[in-house]
Amino acid sequence: MQRVPLERKVLSENDRVAAELRARFQEHGVLCLNIISSPGSGKTSLLERTLETLPKHDRVAVLTGDIQTENDANRLKRFHFPVKQITTGGTCHLDARMIERHLADWKLEDLDLLLIENVGNLVCPSSYDLGEAAKVVVLSVTEGEDKPLKYPSIFFKSDLLILSKIDLLPYVPFDMEAAAENARKVHPGMEIVKVSCLTGSGLHEWMMWLEQQRRAHKPLAQTIVG
Amino acid sequence: MHEMGIANSVLDAVRAEMSRYPGSYPCKVGIRIGEMAAIDQDALRFCFEAMILETDMASLELAIEFCPRRHHCLECENEFVVHDYDSSCPQCKSLATKCISGDELELAYVEVEEYAASTVGAKST
Numbered sequence: 028m029q030r031v032p033l034e035r036k037v038l039s040e041n042d043r044v045a046a047e048l049r050a051r052f053q054e055h056g057v058l059c060l061n062i063i064s065s066p067g068s069g070k071t072s073l074l075e076r077t078l079e080t081l082p083k084h085d086r087v088a089v090l091t092g093d094i095q096t097e098n099d100a101n102r103l104k105r106f107h108f109p110v111k112q113i114t115t116g117g118t119c120h121l122d123a124r125m126i127e128r129h130l131a132d133w134k135l136e137d138l139d140l141l142l143i144e145n146v147g148n149l150v151c152p153s154s155y156d157l158g159e160a161a162k163v164v165v166l167s168v169t170e171g172e173d174k175p176l177k178y179p180s181i182f183f184k185s186d187l188l189i190l191s192k193i194d195l196l197p198y199v200p201f202d203m204e205a206a207a208e209n210a211r212k213v214h215p216g217m218e219i220v221k222v223s224c225l226t227g228s229g230l231h232e233w234m235m236w237l238e239q240q241r242r243a244h245k246p247l248a249q250t251i252v253g
Numbered sequence: 254m255h256e257m258g259i260a261n262s263v264l265d266a267v268r269a270e271m272s273r274y275p276g277s278y279p280c281k282v283g284i285r286i287g288e289m290a291a292i293d294q295d296a297l298r299f300c301f302e303a304m305i306l307e308t309d310m311a312s313l314e315l316a317i318e319f320c321p322r323r324h325h326c327l328e329c330e331n332e333f334v335v336h337d338y339d340s341s342c343p344q345c346k347s348l349a350t351k352c353i354s355g356d357e358l359e360l361a362y363v364e365v366e367e368y369a370a371s372t373v374g375a376k377s378t
Binding site: 028032036119180183184 | 255258259262263265266270274277280282283284289290291292338339340348350352356358359360361362363364365366
């Protein structure tokens with residue numbers, strides 16, 4: 028019997044494609060964000076409000092993932108930015124190959140920002156690198172403040188936590204402080220933004236965070252010229 | 254939920270590795286799973302066993318090494334296992350600590366054995 032060392036990631040093939048995507052995003056100065064949450068936490072609503080707020084000629088595109096239907100893409104297309112639906116047909120997460128395939132007929136040089144809405148799921152998307160610069164996790168106030176402890180991986184790996192649907196706070200027993208504390212237990216120092224897509228509360232902070240990321244991500248030459 | 258895909262990736266890696274060892278078969282594959290990797294070990298074993306059933310790898314054993322979340326203290330250089338999400342250093346109480354492991358989803362090794370027939374063949378020459 029012989030023991031052969033393998034010493035590589037189980038998802039090394041996904042990671043290889045993701046690394047290629049990341050290099051392409053960097054080369055073209057595209058900030059790519061991977062937005063993750065449970066089903067129904069408000070990812071699409073957040074994207075609707077985001078696209079509505081961005082300038083008409085902003086260089087933004089959206090990939091939106093679901094198991095079935097083109098519903099989300101149809102909701103997002105009315106803002107006249109390029110939007111593509113990825114229907115996984117049963118797979119509970121997006122992987123790097125799906126992103127690569129759906130980007131094939133978009134020119135990255137025409138983009139500054141690529142927003143990816145993952146399949147609604149707090150578990151599996153956390154294992155699959157899509158080449159993003161950062162993951163953003165959305166948690167709605169109807170879900171319970173202990174979610175960061177129950178699903179630590181995604182909170183651990185995300186740069187920003189968006190607490191959504193805060194307009195419902197008067198009607199649900201959700202302890203905002205406990206939610207933030209739980210998130211920071213799993214991910215010390217995690218940035219948190221509280222939003223309501225219905226009232227618009229907190230959207231300014233989210234857009235500021237986004238702008239900050241975009242600035243930080245621009246290639247140096249472009250920043251100097253701009 | 255995605256353990257089927259993970260099991261498939263493990264088996265793909267074993268198959269790829271075995272192409273370098275003609276006349277041998279894999280008897281055990283070792284993987285490392287971190288506490289924060291969001292992988293359910295029982296589900297992974299179930300998927301793995303379902304996938305190898307009645308194949309040429311039916312006897313392949315899956316060995317899982319569980320890796321707890323470990324942090325390194327940036328103040329006193331202490332390394333410690335994080336319990337109950339408390340990532341402060343148990344030695345100097347500093348909050349400036351950095352995660353160094355617990356996120357693994359790695360292939361560690363594969364154990365290969367020569368087929369008995371090929372051993373006999375080798376002896377007879």
